[in-house]
Amino acid sequence: xxxxxxxxxxxxxxxxxxxxxxxxxxxxxxxxxxxxxxxxxxxxxxxxxxxxxxxxxxxxxxxxxxxxxxxxxxxxxxxxxxxxxxxxxxxxxxxxxxxxxxxxxxxxxxxxxxxxxxxxxxxxxxxxxxxxxxxxxxxxxxxxxxxxxxxxxxxxxxxxxxxxxxxxxxxxxxxxxxxxxxxxxxxxxxxxxxxxxxxxxxxxxxxxxxxxxxxxxxxxxxxxxxxxxxxxxxxxxxxxxxxxxxxxxxxxxxxxxxxxxxxxxxxxxxxxxxxxxxxxxxxxxxxx
Numbered sequence: 001x002x003x004x005x006x007x008x009x010x011x012x013x014x015x016x017x018x019x020x021x022x023x024x025x026x027x028x029x030x031x032x033x034x035x036x037x038x039x040x041x042x043x044x045x046x047x048x049x050x051x052x053x054x055x056x057x058x059x060x061x062x063x064x065x066x067x068x069x070x071x072x073x074x075x076x077x078x079x080x081x082x083x084x085x086x087x088x089x090x091x092x093x094x095x096x097x098x099x100x101x102x103x104x105x106x107x108x109x110x111x112x113x114x115x116x117x118x119x120x121x122x123x124x125x126x127x128x129x130x131x132x133x134x135x136x137x138x139x140x141x142x143x144x145x146x147x148x149x150x151x152x153x154x155x156x157x158x159x160x161x162x163x164x165x166x167x168x169x170x171x172x173x174x175x176x177x178x179x180x181x182x183x184x185x186x187x188x189x190x191x192x193x194x195x196x197x198x199x200x201x202x203x204x205x206x207x208x209x210x211x212x213x214x215x216x217x218x219x220x221x222x223x224x225x226x227x228x229x230x231x232x233x234x235x236x237x238x239x240x241x242x243x244x245x246x247x248x249x250x251x252x253x254x255x256x257x258x259x260x261x262x263x264x265x266x267x268x269x270x271x272x273x274x275x276x277x278x279x280x281x282x283x284x285x286x287x288x
Contacts, residue, residue, distance in 0.1 A: 006037050
């Protein structure tokens with residue numbers, strides 16, 4: 001039995017540059033990952049299967065459309081005789097939440113299959129399977145901070161970010177990605193203006209990185225707030241917290257994050273918010 005983590009993906013920035021002729025939106029995003037998330041286990045066997053458990057497992061969908069199974073089938077279509085087997089997913093991350101839970105699960109499946117079949121993670125067939133499975137799957141393969149561009153297929157080098165103590169909040173409202181992008185109203189081939197993405201160096205200090213992040217933005221935040229107004233409340237709570245350095249929405253929502261100076265400040269804020277809003281999913285995280 002092999003197992004691996006499938007950590008939450010956090011878009012520290014998300015700039016929309018326009019919409020390509022093929023209909024996909026072109027973006028620039030600095031992506032980081034939490035220290036915890038879902039867990040995926042794999043036992044080689046004669047048939048491909050998936051069992052899902054965990055507090056958010058019921059919302060994950062156990063059918064053939066689950067990204068774990070889709071990723072496995074996409075890799076098997078590219079490698080004759082690929083050793084498959086049974087997956088067991090312990091689902092803890094909220095679903096349709098803007099933190100790439102399903103994509104991270106799919107990437108975890110590809111890592112486990114690579115290990116079981118003696119494949120390198122840079123194998124072109126593995127990378128192609130990730131791309132066709134979902135736009136966020138390639139960046140989740142390594143699970144390390146880096147820039148993501150294009151429609152998710154163009155990845156920058158791995159970045160060693162300073163530790164960013166954070167609080168993650170999801171208000172329990174699933175937000176579908178497609179309607180959020182549609183609210184931008186961009187036509188194929190249309191470009192948008194806006195400040196360019198700040199250059200993120202490989203050895204920025206925490207203070208330098210926060211200053212750069214403050215110059216960035218999430219262009220999906222406004223349309224997501226129109227779709228799910230509770231996001232406005234989440235951001236207001238985080239921005240009012242003592243010691244909050246930066247608060248922003250991740251991905252297409254509704255999960256939001258706040259970065260703090262110390263893990264202790266993040267933990268204090270998380271405890272206070274959990275007490276006042278017990279219906280919200282509230283977690284501390286170390287983003288890196």
